[in-house]
Amino acid sequence: MHTKTIAELAKGLRAKEFSSLELTQHYLDRIKQAEILNSFVTVTEQQAIATAKKADEQLASGEGGVLTGIPLAQKDIFCTQDVKTSCGSKMLDNFISPYNATVIEKFNQAGAVMLGKLNMDEFAMGSSNETSFYGPVKNPWDTGTVPGGSSGGSASAVAARLAAGATGTDTGGSIRQPAAFCGITGLKPTYGRVSRYGMIAFASSLDQAGPMTQTVEDAAIMLQTMAGFDVKDSTSVDLPVPDYRAELNNNISGLKIGVIKEFFAEGLDSECAATVETALDEYRKLGAEIKEISMPNLKLSIPVYYVIAPAECSANLSRFDGVRFGYRCENPEDLNDLYIRSRGEGLGAEVKRRILIGTYALSAGYYDAYYIKAQKVRRLISEDFKKAFAEVDVIMGPVTPSTAFGLGEKTGDPIAMYLSDMYTIAVNLAGLPAISVPAGFAGNKPVGLQIIGDYFAESRVLNAAHQYQLVTDWHRRLPEQFA
């Protein structure tokens, strides 16, 4: 059952080939067998079984939608009522959320079964899932390597088929980079497309939730449920949600694909480059036109991001102060000591680095030189994309400069870690939608292809990606150890 996609499982449930209870139990068993991966922080077994039984009743009476009874897993950044919501941090290790994130509420409404909460980098800050308080997640293709991050638990769980699909969040590549490292499909929607309510904030002008799945069709199915305006999120965008599956089968002959020259320069591993080139050849065969484009300001994405994201994170994370919820230090002497020690003991090193950088960049005398300067360069980067989309329909390129690196390989060098997001970050700065789809292997490690679309052009991105999956089978491969 676990090799089936969400679309296939939905058909199977309706054809009574298996029940949601059987399916849920099957995934719960697989999760137990794959504990070595450390993909889950919490497994919500009782709740999953209860939801599955309810789904079976609904399905028996001919009710329910495509996600009814489908076992999914949620990144532990989404607040889930009465279930621990840790965000990968000691700070929230004792936090039982009193409410549901809108994304969770929508999956509940759709009748999806929640198997549990997925491991992640602490507060989504990391590119390898090694900053988690709950320890690193392992990549099912090679358990000596990282799954990527910050949605490392999500990517690892879907790649090992421990859930039919998962949610992730992407602030600088946190859906696409782990999707690429683990050989799955991961979509970061346009900023504002999916509600951020109840999604623990890291960098509010960049954060966006999206689906992580085996196939593009499944990503379309999950996005359909996740997307939409939400009065509870003041930055969610009030635009109608199209039928994301309606355009999957459109012919892409004549599609204009831009390939960013600067992405194929120094820094890209030659095997990854060759894999992406081969994928572009598939698009040529499908009748697409490939055009080289230049985006000179993209090289500044990482510098800009490491001002804006820390600045926003330093403000957002000031709520973790040991007063109303979360970790509190023992025997505080006074209020300052309570703040300083609760935060000092409750937060990990990478989170601290970013809070410090952000605090510095926002402090008196440095604000213009760092924060305003970064916002100005951010506009230049976004204008590079605007110019490009005047000429092409989608942009394609690598997701990551290399395949999954070894556990511990980059933990001592924050900047080397940051550079692993060099092809994904610009998309967040501009707020555009982008997907990573499996495009082959370098050795035994998966390589992703990135497809970037214009604002709210998720349908076009999904269409281009789906057409590729119709002529390739990289997305159907799964690691032998977890077959």
Add this chain to the structure above:
Amino acid sequence: MALTAEDVNKIAYLARLGIDAKDIDAYTRDLSGILGLVAQMSLVDTDDVQPMAHPMDQTQRLRADEVTEQDQHEYFQKQAPQVEADLYLVPKVIE
């Protein structure tokens, strides 16, 4: 832009963030490295560029001034480290 250990201590205090004395040097080195990376921004002239705060250049949406939330303070305060008489407790601030 190289920071000193003193700078890092000052920033950490501004953020009310406890850093172990033995880790200060490592933070100083890492933060200086990050600021060095960030300094690449000065390579581009931005004199006539408007800062971009949000991808959609949105303004804050307003809603009617109506009560929409129910009072659930007891439920929320179950999460609190210390509560007394419906109030969050912290160490004494005023003697």
